[in-house]
Amino acid sequence: MxxxxxxxxxxxxxxxxxxxxxxxxxxxxxxxxxxxxDVDQPSMDGQFxxxxxxxxxxxxxxxxxxxxxxxxxxxxxxxxxxxxxxxxxxxxxxxxxxxxxxxxxxxxxxxxxxxxxxxxxxxxxxxxxxxxxxxxxxxxxxTFYADEPSTTELPLGWLTGGGFAAPVTAPIYVQDGTVAADRPGWVTNQGTADAWPIMRITGPCANVTITHVVSGRSLTLPTLSLAAGRWVEIDTRPGYRTVTWDNGGNASTYLSPASRIDLFSLPPGQSEMRWTAFDGTNSARLRVTWRDAYIAL
The missing domain is CATH 2.40.30.200 (Elongation Factor Tu (Ef-tu); domain 3)
Known part of the structure; x- marks a missing residue:
């Protein structure tokens, strides 16, 4: 409206x-x-x-x-x-x-x-x-958030750093991508504060790891096995921070103890997201949805 x-x-x-x-x-x-x-300084003036x-x-x-x-x-x-x-x-x-x-x-x-x-x-x-x-x-x-959400979908098997140039002849050189925005796996928070993504993993796949490359933070679900068409959603937003099945069931037990949902944010600007999983069909998808976040109107 x-x-x-x-x-x-x-x-x-x-x-x-x-x-x-x-x-x-x-x-x-x-x-x-x-x-x-703040804490009062013991036996001293002022506070810490x-x-x-x-x-x-x-x-x-x-x-x-x-x-x-x-x-x-x-x-x-x-x-x-x-x-x-x-x-x-x-x-x-x-x-x-x-x-x-x-x-x-x-x-x-x-x-x-x-x-x-x-x-x-x-x-x-x-x-x-x-x-x-x-x-x-x-x-x-x-935090203030954008009125409309942003979404990107990442398939498995894409090389965010480039690929092979055809025709392939010896010696083989791997070519790097030169424009980050043109490569898959990049998300942009156009605001001025950290944004909190919702990530939906759709099978078939198993042993999933999602990584925010700049910070090095990862969310790992080592025992998760998704059948074709089923999905699990990780919601990192403050006040939510849940891992749920497509039927509404709790899937947080699949998340490794070292995975911190409360720290998995998208800082202002451009970020690279990567994910890995076992998928013999190359049809699994990761959908990342976020709202640009702002400290002021």
């Missing part, structure tokens, strides 16, 4: 410019709160500076429903917002939330995953079709 400048899409309900819900002020879209770990981590991002909307002469429509809008924020699929399932999409002038649409913490209407002037509205949301992951 396209958005206009100064519009916000909360779980499919659009508010802001040009709608019946006017957004007067928005806070919480700047630097997220810090979860500090520990790591600073981002806390959840708290977003507040000072808004008002304005539908002159129609109090029933005002009540209906409040009910619509309550219904979308109270949805059991987002409220009662760990790690789930609503998509908050944001459009600002001169910027592409970006989104956060949020939970509603407050939806407080004031009905004193509802008879006139005016209802001030206080909305508070919490994004457990404070």
């Amino acid at each position: 396209p958005l206009e400048d100064f519009q916000y899409d909360l779980g499919g309900v659009v508010i802001g410019a040009g709608t019946s819900v006017q957004v007067i002020e928005t806070t919480g879209l700047g630097r997220p709160p810090v979860r500090e770990s 500076a520990g790591p600073d981590y981002w806390a959840g991002r708290q977003i507040q909307f000072d808004a008002a429903i304005k539908i002159p002469g129609d109090p029933a429509a005002c009540h209906d809008m409040v009910a619509t917002l309550q219904a979308v924020t109270d949805a059991a699929a987002a409220r009662l399932v760990g790690g789930q939330g609503l998509a908050l999409r944001i459009k600002r002038p001169g910027r592409p649409v970006k989104q956060l995953t949020v939970r509603a913490r407050k939806l407080d209407p004031e009905y004193g002037k509802v008879i006139h079709g005016y209802v001030p509205l206080d909305i508070e949301l919490l994004a457990h992951d404070p």
Whole structure:
């Protein structure tokens, strides 16, 4: 759904410019709160500076429903917002939330995953079709993400460093690729923060290893054996971080102890991904899906 400048899409309900819900002020879209770990220096002045981590991002909307002469429509809008924020699929399932999409002038649409913490209407002037509205949301992951995901699919058997030049005559030289973007296995996070990929391995294959070449980090599933058409998905996103079968079953036991899902991110810019597996048919595939990540709108 396209958005206009100064519009916000909360779980499919659009508010802001040009709608019946006017957004007067928005806070919480700047630097997220810090979860500090400083420690007092024993028997000394000052503190030891520990790591600073981002806390959840708290977003507040000072808004008002304005539908002159129609109090029933005002009540209906409040009910619509309550219904979308109270949805059991987002409220009662760990790690789930609503998509908050944001459009600002001169910027592409970006989104956060949020939970509603407050939806407080004031009905004193509802008879006139005016209802001030206080909305508070919490994004457990404070990073902004691109509105649309990016996807690339990697087959087995491609040489990311080049191949043989035909005709093959002795002596044989291996030619290197010269443009990284033209070689398979490259992914690009066009944002300014680490992105977290979802990786789907589709069989037939066995003994799978996925490697982020720049960092050297690998995810290894040494005992995994996938039949043709079956797949396993590794989700590295904060709040998810699961390994699941195509039928929804837990496949995390196939992941080796040294494999760290929580560190397997895509830094800003271009990264090379490689994967290896046993596949006699050369039909197995690795699909990598991610959203460009940003520290700011």
